[in-house]
Amino acid sequence: MSKRILMVLSExxxxxxxxxxxxxxxxxxxxxxxxxxxxxxxxRALPPSLDPEYVDPPLGRTVTTPDMARRGRELDESNRLDNPLSLADLIPERPYYSAINHLRALEEYHRRLDEALEGVLSSFDALVIVGGSGPIVDLANNERLHELILAFVAADKPILGECYGVAPLAFARDLETRTSLLWGKHVTGHPKEYDYKDGTGFLGVEFNMGPPPYPLEYILRDATGPDGGFHGNVGKELSVIVDYPFVTARSTPDSTLAGELLVEVLENGLRRYGW
Known part of the structure; x- marks a missing residue:
């Protein structure tokens, strides 16, 4: 039976x-x-990611080949990404603690949440959070996505996070303990050396963010704790870490390898790679 993958993308x-x-x-x-x-x-794809002449400022070189630009543009212009699932429709929203009749509202929330997550987990074998700068805005602190992540981990199903798509893994926490799911785990992600000093951009936002609003490396170092670890692998062409159930990829060139390693996790029981 073929595997079923849920891929979450930023708007x-x-x-x-x-x-x-x-x-x-x-x-x-x-x-x-x-x-x-x-x-x-x-x-939609970020325009620089479709431009083979775009020079990535921290790396000082182009990062998109003409062939990848063509493939990316073909996918972005196709109808394949039309009509995605809505996390807002799929997963209920946790009520504010200031809500009227909060206890009853919280009970209803958990009932609806359990039903929603049961449906998702029965439909998919793995979760993928695609990277780029967009996830900084609407995925990193998205509580609905956090609930999905918590559910996949509880169900012992793997999760792949790429680039800034790794951030939700650090922020998804059980509200009883507030401990990161990455505590004691080994991960990679966007290192400080790869962060822009200026020009971090998003679709649909008419301002220059400047540098990223948070240094992902520092967040991941804190989230993994003294018994885990962040691996930037700066100076190495590829950086993908598997510490089950997580597969984490540093940046653009790691994307294909990350997909291949998730296949190894799903089909061959891979549990550790890259550290």
Whole structure:
């Protein structure tokens, strides 16, 4: 039976190769892939990710080949990403503690949440959070996505996070303990050396963010704790870490390998790689 993958994309822009890379791996294996966004709006590729002449400032070189730009543009212009699932429709919203009759509202929330998550977990074998700058805006602190992540971990199902798509893994926490799911785990992600000093951009936002609003490396170092670890692998071309149930990828060139390693996790029981 073919595997079923849920891929979550930002509505503020995804990096093309970080979708194309794993998606092509899944397609080649005959996997069935479903897309989701925070509110059901169609995701779009960040323009620099479709430009083979765009020079990444921290790296001082181009990061998108002409062939990848073509493949990314073909996917972005196709109808494949039309009509994604909406996390807002799929997962209920936790009530404020100031809500009237909070206790009853919280009980109803948990009832609806359990029903929703049961449906998702019965439909998918793995969760993928695609990277790019967009996840900074609408995925990193998205409580509905956090509930999905918590549910996949509880069900012992793997999760792949790429680039800034790793951030939700650090922020998804059980509200009883507030401990990061990454505590004691080994991960990679966008290191400080890869952060822009200026020009962090998002689709649909008319201002220059400047540098990223948070240094992901520092967050991941704190989230993994003294018994885990962050691996930036700066100076190495590829950086993908498997510490089950998490597969984490540093940035654009790691996308295909990340997809291949998720396949190894799903089909061959891979539990550790890269550290």
């Amino acid at each position: 503020y822009g995804y990096w093309a190769e970080e979708l194309v890379g794993p998606l092509e791996v899944f397609d080649a294996r005959g996997y069935r892939t479903t897309f989701a966004t925070p509110t059901g709006k169609r995701a």
